Amino acid sequence: MDTYFSLLGLPANFALDLTQLEQAWRQASARVHPDRFATASAAEKRVAMQWASRINQAYDTLKNPVKRAAYLCELADYTVDAENNTRMDSAFLIKQMQWREQLDEVRGKPEQMLVLLNAIEQEAQTLEGCLTELLDHKKDFALAAEKVRQLMFVAKIQNEIKSLLA
Structure with a gap:
């Protein structure tokens, strides 16, 4: 194939x-x-x-890192299935809620929005490093699929902030 x-x-x-x-x-x-x-x-x-x-x-x-990671999971017969599988670890869910609350607080304040965006971009880099380890070295596609779902959320909020800043 x-x-x-x-x-x-x-x-x-x-x-x-x-x-x-x-x-x-x-x-x-x-x-x-x-x-x-x-x-x-x-x-x-x-x-x-x-x-x-x-x-x-x-x-x-x-x-695209999100698409590339999801594609690698699919090649190994692990679907990310983000539409139906929204299960994530509780620490990441709390982080999501905190980011959303912070975004609501800093909306319309470009300098503070940039600080939030930078923090979220650091999380994206951390997740991408984790995906490199899981996909390229450990071949742990089940855990990688979960990390892909997290990276999807991170990319979504990054894009939302960038569009608000534009």
Whole structure:
């Protein structure tokens, strides 16, 4: 089975060099670029477009830490299932509630919102480090799926704060 990693010629790891990812995407995209198929048959053009779409989908998934971690879990037959499985450890739930309360308190105060955003970004980095250990070294996909759900929440509140600051 071709994975997004093999499609781009990359190791199937959570820890990815994003520069290497972009280079691999550019090379793969160049191989199926429509200009290369200008004189090809309609069927060949259609196949090239399908490959281009798959390459772009691979790049979109692998460049995003949440999507990349969830994809690695899925490859190992562990679904993150964030819509139905909202179980998280109590310490993280408390942290979520605290962030939400803090956001309510600092809404409209850009300097304080940036402080909160920085704290949440540190949590994201911690979770990404944890996911590197769980996915790339320990191969503990069950615990990684839980950490992915946590990272999804962190990304959501980060995006919310960034949109309020924009």
